[in-house]
Amino acid sequence: MKKLLTIVLTLAITSLSFAQKNEIKAIEKALKNSNFADAKSASAAAEALIGSMDDKSKAKFYLLKARALYANGAGTDANIDEAITSLDNLKDLESKMGKLKYTQEANDMTTGMVNTFLTKANEAFTNKNYKVAAKRFEKVYRMSPKDTLYLYYAASSAVTEPDYDTALDYYVQLKNMGYNGAEMNYYATNVETGEEENFTDKASRDFSVKAKLHKAPRDEKSKSKTAEIVKNIALIYVSQGENEKALGAMADAREENPDDIGLLLSEANVYLKMGNRERFRDLMEEATKKDPGNAELQYNLGVLAAEGGNSEAAIKYYEKAVSINPNYVDAYTNIAVVILDGEAKIVEEMNALGTSKADNIKYDELKEKRTQVYEKAIPYLEKALELKNTNVDAARTLMNIYSALGETDKFKTMRAKVEAMEASANGN
Missing domain, CATH: 1.25.40.10 (Tetratricopeptide repeat domain)
Known part of the structure; x- marks a missing residue:
């Protein structure tokens, strides 16, 4: 009986292995013919067997599933979300295995997805379809988490829509990860036109200067976006009637950056939005002491005084x-x-x-x-x-x-x- 049982089990395992291979082959065949509907169906069938797959088969399945769902850019938003998850699963699995057989292909695929969705996001933003732009930029960020700038673009698009709940979610994520958006810009003056131009990177700028196409190179770091992010979080909370949360968000930011005048002004704007004009005035006065050469601060205090009849x-x-x-x-x-x-x-x-x-x-x-x-x-x-x-x-x-x-x-x-x-x- 024991011998018979062993034979039966061996046959069952072998049969299961063939089934796995057949389903994976079915996905590959459908993808080769660009038949993405069949590829998705075959992926769903193979998924039912994933619990018994070895790591090597799982890795290949994750890649094929992502390709089927992405459908060369034609997949739905839900499909793309699932494709991103599948690629993440592949990379995590091969990282644990210590053998990156499919990871490079997955990275190349991710790059293609990023470029596709970045184009779509920019088109949506240009056409003032901010809700779609926000979703597209967020997907680009999920595909390439190191590029946090795209989550900032998603938040900016959502707040412009306005879709405050979505914007708040993105802004809070940015705040919690310590994103400030400050980056180095590389400038040089075009020798022919005499106009200063901004380069995408230092190497390109330096090469052009060396080629004598540009001159007078200079580097300039952009301003931090921390104040803007915290201000928008606070103002959204105010619009939702969550004044305490708004002030809490500002207090946290001010504590971390006590000398940041941008945050001070953001807090002043929150109080103004709440109708607390006295506190707004006090903070504006504090700002003028920190930055006495700021004409706009003096102007805003003038507006406030005029509105108060003074x-x-x-x-x-x-x-x-x-x-x-x-x-x-x-x-x-x-x-x-x-x-x-x-x-x-x-x-x-x-x-x-x-x-x-x-x-x-x-x-x-x-x-x-x-x-x-x-x-x-x-x-x-x-x-x-x-x-x-x-x-x-x-x-x-x-x-x-x-x-x-x-x-x-x-x-x-x-x-x-x-x-x-x-x-x-x-x-x-």
Whole structure:
């Protein structure tokens, strides 16, 4: 009986081995004929026998299964996900075996998949199909986990969609892996055009400089994306009503990078989004102390002061901004806006007066006061228009002021400018 049992078992094992080989051959045959539907069916049949396969057969099966599912780029998203998993299983298995028979082929296949999906992701992003772009970039990252930049692109695409739940998932992954996105950029000036160009790598740049096609090489490290990532995590939490999580995300980042002004500003924006304008102002003040030469910070404090009704402080901040950056158009415009805010109250008082002698005297006083307001605002509007000659709002305001002041020639000149700007904007 024992001998008979051994024979039966031997026959069963042999039969199973033939079945495995036949199924694997069926996948290979279907793939050779580019019949991916049959290849997937044969893969499913072979999968049922994987528990009894030896490691060598498993490795080959994983590769063939991935090829069947990928279908030369025609596979569905679900198929691609499964193909990626199959290739990962192959690489893990051969790594443990210490024999990389199929790993190189798997790596080549992965490279092809990465290129295919990267093209599709870029096309989707260009066509503003951000949801699809996010999925494609995420798949590229899964195929090539060392290229964390693609997960960042996936997050950026998702937040642009906006698909905040997906974006949050990607951003949290980036934060947890310590991704900051800072990378070295390699520049050199084109000898023929005189324009500086960015190279994909140092070797290419150095070769071109050596060939005297480019000159003046320089390296520059890009800014860290940590502040942006944490800010977006926090703002998504705020949009979901998870204010404590938002502040927690910011606190963690600030603790790790206490001198990062970008994170400080991100935290300020979170408080502003939450409606806590006082805390926002405090953090902005702190930022200006850390970076006193930042015109934008001064400008933002001006905006905040103006919205709070503190005109004097607003003008002070705006003037500080233009002292740092004399070409800050919006700061000049906003100074004029704050100055002209006082006009409405003056006009209201003028309209409320009667026709008595005392009222007439008061009217003349208010009229002179209004003239002074106009004259104080004019230089800032003129400067804004000088710096940006398409600033139709500044031009229109100047036109109305010149009309109110009775300066006919200036009014006509400015009216012609406004009409020209409006015609240009309408394509005439």
